[in-house]
Amino acid sequence: VGGPAMLASQKDFNNAVSQVKLLKEDPGNEVKLKLYALYKQATEGPCNVPKPGMLDFINKTKWDAWNALGSLSKEAARQNYVDLVSRLSASSESPSPEAPAADRKQPESDSLVVTSEDGITTIRLNRPAKKNALTTQMYHDIIAALQAASKDESAITVLTGSGDYYCSGNDLTNFTHLPAGGLEEMARSAAALLRDFVNCFIDFPKPLVAVVNGPAVGISVTILGLFDVVYATDRASFHTPFSHLGQSPEGCSSYTFPKIMGSSKAAEMLLFGKKLTAQEACAQGLVTEVFPDGTFQKEVWARLKAYSKLPPNAMRISKQIIRNREKEKLHAVNAEESSVLRERWQSDECMNAIASFLSRKAKL
Numbered sequence: 527v528g529g530p531a532m533l534a535s536q537k538d539f540n541n542a543v544s545q546v547k548l549l550k551e552d553p554g555n556e557v558k559l560k561l562y563a564l565y566k567q568a569t570e571g572p573c574n575v576p577k578p579g580m581l582d583f584i585n586k587t588k589w590d591a592w593n594a595l596g597s598l599s600k601e602a603a604r605q606n607y608v609d610l611v612s613r614l615s616a617s618s619e620s621p622s623p624e625a626p627a628a629d630r631k632q633p634e635s636d637s638l639v640v641t642s643e644d645g646i647t648t649i650r651l652n653r654p655a656k657k658n659a660l661t662t663q664m665y666h667d668i669i670a671a672l673q674a675a676s677k678d679e680s681a682i683t684v685l686t687g688s689g690d691y692y693c694s695g696n697d698l699t700n701f702t703h704l705p706a707g708g709l710e711e712m713a714r715s716a717a718a719l720l721r722d723f724v725n726c727f728i729d730f731p732k733p734l735v736a737v738v739n740g741p742a743v744g745i746s747v748t749i750l751g752l753f754d755v756v757y758a759t760d761r762a763s764f765h766t767p768f769s770h771l772g773q774s775p776e777g778c779s780s781y782t783f784p785k786i787m788g789s790s791k792a793a794e795m796l797l798f799g800k801k802l803t804a805q806e807a808c809a810q811g812l813v814t815e816v817f818p819d820g821t822f823q824k825e826v827w828a829r830l831k832a833y834s835k836l837p838p839n840a841m842r843i844s845k846q847i848i849r850n851r852e853k854e855k856l857h858a859v860n861a862e863e864s865s866v867l868r869e870r871w872q873s874d875e876c877m878n879a880i881a882s883f884l885s886r887k888a889k890l
């Protein structure tokens with residue numbers, strides 16, 4: 527429908543170049559590399575310089591990124607650059623419909639940003655350089671944020687991420703800080719924290735919405751079964767690589783996933799670590815709706831703003847009716863999953879997988 531799409535003008539491009547310098551959050555090396563490559567392609571066209579030597583790591587990485595754009599036209603590169611900068615600005619700016627202004631006490635660490643505006647409390651994972659991996663402090667801060675949100679004035683609560691990832695799951699370095707009691711004590715306290723964390727999602731009384739702004743891994747995927755609505759960009763993917771990590775499912779996914787998508791689809795994800803695209807996750811019922819990445823933030827926040835004007839008590843009561851009869855079961859599942867993981871974390875399979883990631887041999 528309609529004529530050819532309008533590509534970004536030179537002026538839009540120049541504005542985007544200036545805007546990059548004003549970003550409040552470091553978008554991380556991967557995104558910076560992408561910006562570099564698109565900039566070169568937009569200004570000089572396809573890569574036309576000799577490949578740097580093997581030992582010139584930085585220039586070789588930059589060259590590879592530029593060269594990977596192949597014969598992409600200057601105009602298309604300019605458009606992609608403008609789109610990328612606009613996404614980065616949308617997730618780092620405030621106030622805007624995408625990022626409600628802060629008017630409440632912030633958590634201890636700036637890895638989590640909690641804001642409340644227009645009837646929506648937004649809990650934003652904010653470690654883009656580490657793909658929003660969850661540190662122990664962040665689990666505590668999310669618990670506190672959910673407890674506060676359950677009592678605040680807002681009608682809806684949202685969990686989302688900063689930068690190009692939604693969340694890369696548990697920060698694997700959490701397992702390297704061994705307490706005085708050693709591995710056993712570490713596993714005991716991690717299992718207790720996991721249980722408290724997941725309980726907060728099971729008990730959360732208001733509509734809880736995940737705005738999945740990019741790929742999601744591990745526990746950030748499993749707890750989606752405890753959300754009321756999940757909106758995802760078409761750039762998102764959903765990955766639960768527990769067997770690869772010598773671990774087992776959490777977030778009540780051993781119960782919610784088979785219920786949502788059927789036992790064999792759930793097994794493919796939870797046993798074999800099959801990664802789903804956003805469209806596949808939507809077809810399986812894990813995701814409510816998928817949006818094109820270019821309009822994701824605008825569309826989703828406009829919709830949530832409209833929903834937040836609905837009578838809050840009616841929404842709470844409807845959620846209670848939908849969820850209450852499941853709560854006891856979910857608490858039991860959470861307790862069992864946490865206790866199984868306590869053992870798993872002390873296994874050689876798990877230790878070896880984490881050591882491999884930390885020594886850079888393994889990536890998902």
Ligand SMILES: CCCCCC/C=C/C(=O)SCCNC(=O)CCNC(=O)[C@H](O)C(C)(C)COP(=O)(O)OP(=O)(O)OC[C@H]1O[C@@H](n2cnc3c(N)ncnc32)[C@H](O)[C@@H]1OP(=O)(O)O
Pocket residue numbers: 556655656657659660662665694695696697698699700716717719720743744745746767768771776883888889890
């Ligand atoms: C209280 C405890 C409760 C525990 C509950 C149980 C939870 C289980 C899970 O969540 S299991 C899932 C764990 N997550 C992972 O295994 C993901 C590991 N990460 C990766 O495989 C990759 O980083 C990636 C695929 C997510 C992204 O790859 P890529 O795009 O190539 O980026 P980088 O790898 O360069 O990542 C950038 C930067 O971030 C660091 N990082 C990413 N994810 C994690 C992570 N989960 N833990 C720790 N660090 C992570 C990565 O090391 C890079 O850091 P650097 O720039 O090198 O310092």
